Amino acid sequence: MSTIGVKTVRSSYLSFDEDGRPDAASVTGFGRWCREHADRGEDLAVDLFAGAGGLSLGLEEAGWTVAASVDHYQAALETHRHNFGGLALDWDLGDEDVQKEFVDLFRKNDVTVDLVAGGPPCQPFSRAGRAKIRSLVDAGERAQIDPRKELWRGFLSVAQGLRPRAILMENVPDMGLGDDFEVIRRIAETLEEDGYETSINLANAWQFGVPQHRQRMILLARRDGKVMRWPDAQKPLKLRDVLGDLPNLNGGVGRRKMSYTTTPKTPFENLMREGSDGVLYDHMTRAVRNDDLEVFKRLKKGMLYSEIPRELRRYKVNSFTDKYHRLDVDGLSRSITAHIAKDGYWYIHPWEDRTLTVREAARIQTFPDRFRFAGTRSDAFKQIGNAVPPLLGKAAASALSKCLPERTTCGSTIAKEMLLKWGMRQAQGIFEPWFPGPRMTDLVALAMALQTRCYTSDENLCHAARPLLGRKTLTPELLQECVYAATTVGQKRQLGKLLRLCGPENRDQLDKMVDELGDAEREVFDLLKGKDVLMRRPAPVRAAARILGTDSDKRNRGTNGLVDLANLVGSGSAASIRVAALRLIGKDISRSGSQDSESCLLDDFRSFAEQELQNRAGERQLRLVAG
Ligand SMILES: C[S@@+](CC[C@H](N)C(=O)[O-])C[C@H]1O[C@@H](n2cnc3c(N)ncnc32)[C@H](O)[C@@H]1O
Structure with missing residues (x-):
């Protein structure tokens, strides 16, 4: 079969004319730029790790003016400069000196920032992964701090340096769910020590008008005593009401610039067309290979890779259960991620036999049609997939608005x-005995841990362990006291396991028993030891x-x-x-x-x-x- 391949065509690199960019700021004129905007009553925000500016757009739509943004990726910086005023800095926020320099830029110009926002790219360790990393660190095979995973420190250090009225940090849900919220709880705690009220949120983007299944972890903080109130949830949109007014490509790949062929019919389509001046940009996709086309033609929504006729499969069924995914015309899109820059198979158009265009992906992320993306087609897909959907950013930022009422609960x-x-x-x-404290020795923690699976009241568990409080060694008399105080047979049996510890200093045996604890018991032991x-x-x-x-x-x-x-x-x-x-x-x-x-x-x-x-x-x- 030699006819299936389609030559990969790299799209041209889109650059924008920087000369005469309206409302641009420079490092040297930054103070003046900020004063002019503040004098007009505008509240200034900064966006760190700003990418293309999905979050920046949300902030601006919620009423802030983004005075400065920082990123380190050329195409995204060009995109930001083209779509926003202010300063877009190509600085490395992983570098502590750069973080200080950024804060100094505001200090020396005497500029007050109302909101610090951003989405540091963190890949938190999964709990299993963390154990592995810890063992590598212990074995000296890995540095204690992996700078790629620690960019949140840069965000926090800038936020602390600028001390704004409000803070917004966005991240993938795994930032919390994947690591017991360790990092995000630490950030929240630090901000609370600095006088902020904080709130960790798991937001569903569709509830705020974004037509896709996308969850984000959003940390909000404010220090003005007002409530943090999100807008009311909306009904989920349908892709037919989101993409319906964009021209069909009928087997073609589209173009950088074309005209709309129909009028917008839905509120979402009207919203997306605002400011587009009747010109449709970047409605372009990749050419489809002949064999993929045959698959796309047969692909219905919800179909698994294993349901595709055997002769059309190119990948192993076991490894690729959802290699292709037809989007649901009557439902939400799956989450648009940077993966879309790779092949687009997860995003097959709801009714045409092709992958999404740049403009369609941008719309599903709620970037309006007037928003342009610098770079190649792949750069554009990457920036779109990485972005905070502007409407989600707007909803999160509006929870920090100055106009909200004082907190009463x-x-x-x-x-x-x-x-x-x-x-x-x-x-x-x-x-x-249920709390860490001065009398919580390893022996007490072990006794409590061993009893965790006994079905009796907490009072009874504590009662049986109380004779051990403050003790490091166990005597037969003490153990007898505990067993006597236990109320159930199971409890007595569990406490009986401590018999191995009776006698003078028995540290090794105690450590061995702690090592032998099951996961749930170990968790109780660690908790009582203050971990x-x-x-x-x-x-x-x-x-x-x-x-x-x-x-x-x-x-x-x-x-x-x-x-x-x-x-x-x-x-x-x-x-x-x-x-x-x-x-x-x-x-x-x-x-x-x-x-x-x-x-x-x-x-x-x-x-x-x-x-x-x-x-x-x-x-x-x-x-x-x-x-
Ligand atoms: C998830 S994206 C942010 C998307 C953005 N919030 C939006 O809504 O469009 C993370 C961004 O962090 C940038 N980045 C990664 N490391 C960086 C660093 N050391 N300094 C500055 N930016 C960095 C990446 O280039 C990327 O654009």
Whole structure:
């Protein structure tokens, strides 16, 4: 079969004329440029790791003026300069000196920034991956800090240096879900220490008018005491109402410039055409190979690669279950990622037998038709796939608007503080063995860990472990006391395992027993030893949802539920106390029978928090979120 190949045609590189660019700023004239805009009442923002400017566009549509953006990729910088005023700097934000220089640019010009935004490209380690990396670091085969994964530090350092009123950081969901929110919780904690209220969000782009399944992790922070309120969710769009007014290519590959052939019919199409002056740019795609064309013709939405006739398959069925994907004309697109720059097979047009054009991909990301992308066709696809959809950026930024009302219910930052105080109070009472603290020796933590799977109340578990508090060595008498205090046979059996430790200093045996703990038991041991463990279990997730007044534990426990948990747990040495407190409350909720019935501990926490908030002299009156 020699006729199938289509010669890959590299598209030309699109450059824009830089001369006379309207509203451009230069490094030397930056102060004057900012003053002119501030004098007009505009709030200034910066966009770090700005790429083509999907987020910048969202910020501008939400009312900010992007004074400066930074990236390190030539085509994206050209795109940004063409579509926005201000300063687009080709600087390496991984370099600490560059971060300082950027902050200095504002200091020496005496410019106040209202919003620092950006999406540092982080590939957080998956939990399995992290263990591997740790062993490589231990073996001296890898540097402790991998600079590619640490670009968030650059973002944080600039945000701290500029100290704006509000901060917005966008990232892939895996930034949180993949690593127990370790990095994002650390960033939030640092910002809270600097006086910000923070909120970690998992946003579904389609809820804000973006016609695709795309989830993003968005950290918001503000220090003006106002609420962080997202716009109301919209109904999902259908691709027929998004792409319907763009000309069919009827087997061709399209062009850089052409005319629209129909009038826009839907609100989305009208929105996309605003400012386009009747000219349609970049409606161009790749040529289709003959064999692919045969596949595309047979491909219906939802069809698997294995359903394609055997003689037309070029790839192994096992490795490529969804090599080709026909987009659903009556639904949302799959997430447009930078992968689209490769071959486009994941994005086969809903009704034509070809992959998407640059303009169609841009529309699905909600870039209006007037927005142009510098570089080759592949550069354009890459910038589009990497971007924050402008309408998602706009929704996130509007949650930080100055026009929102003062906060009257407490957000997660104050709820966290209350949880810590409440937890510390429990740690001085009957629940002491459930909290890290001065008397939590390895022996106590091990006894608690061994008992975790015993079906009895937390009070009973604590009661049995209490004789060990503050002890490092175990005597037969002490063990007997614990076993005697245990209420169930299972509990007595678990505690009996400690017999191996009886006798003088038995450190090696204790370490061995800790090593032998199962995953769930080990998690309890680590938590009680004060380590930063998120504990992704139903009980803490349930408690976090109740305290924040959401139903994430019932609907999306593995995603939004974990976000609620991360928002309440925070980071650093206090995190383990909060997790222990949430676990206690959560277990008490399930113990009280139906999932909806409230628990004594939850009630106790709520009245404690209400009382604390009332006692705060001189502070605005705040109520706890849920009650
Ligand atoms: C996910 S994209 C950001 C997309 C952008 N927020 C948007 O909405 O269009 C990440 C960007 O970070 C840029 N980048 C990566 N490393 C960088 C560095 N060390 N300094 C500056 N920019 C960098 C990349 O070139 C890329 O454009």
